[in-house]
Amino acid sequence: MQNNTFPTLFVGQSIQKLTEIDSTNNFLKLMLSNYGPPANGTVIMADHQTAGRGQYGNKWLAPAKKNLTVSFFLKTDFVLATNQFNLNKAISLAVHDCLTHFFTEDCKIKWPNDIYVGNKKIAGILIENRLQGKYLRDSIIGIGLNVNQTEFYDVNHAISMCLITKQELDLQKVLEILCVALEKRYLELQAGKNLDKEYLQNLFRFNIPSLFRCNEDVFEGRITDIDNMGRLVIESGNINRNFNIKEVSFVL
Incomplete structure (x- = not known):
């Protein structure tokens, strides 16, 4: 683990960078099993993720050192299990916040776990929760973000930050902005802020036939x-x- 100087209280203050791993979410789950929970806001970042997973077993593949493939460990014991989709809203809005920091194109949250620009996917989210009674215990938040990739197998349905901004971006800077956005939305959720209106305002094809x-x-x-x-x-x-x-x- 390495300590960072991101302008956050806890998210991204401890980061473990891996050269190659099957899945950063799997790595964090193994950490939980073997060593117990890491510090709140711990980040696992991989240069190359060989078997990244999207929601419900979908694959998320990315070339080495081109995109952001990260997992966050968050204590979510204030979230009722029956309201766990509120966590999804907070995380989705955080990724949206991060992306719109870099460009002004039409960026939307595609229910339930993707981020789109126009009709093309730019990011995917995988949230895996552990329960404790009526509440969540903690959560592993996997985020795959297309940053500097310029060629896609399915070019008609995928896009990257680089293709939008017409310039290569510093992955560390993108991670910093993502950590700041994630902590902000996490603290809003913890404080009981209702995120429904913002979520719907930024929802892909909301109220559109x-x-x-x-x-x-x-x-x-x-x-x-x-x-x-x-x-x-x-x-x-x-x-x-x-x-x-x-x-x-x-x-x-």
């Missing part, structure tokens, strides 16, 4: 809300339908 797919059914609707369980609320044919993660997808 869009096409969605549910199983084999394609239908038109518009996102009107996120319910207390974190489900997407879509109004279609004057009826509100609530969808869990993986039950519905955009047709882009």
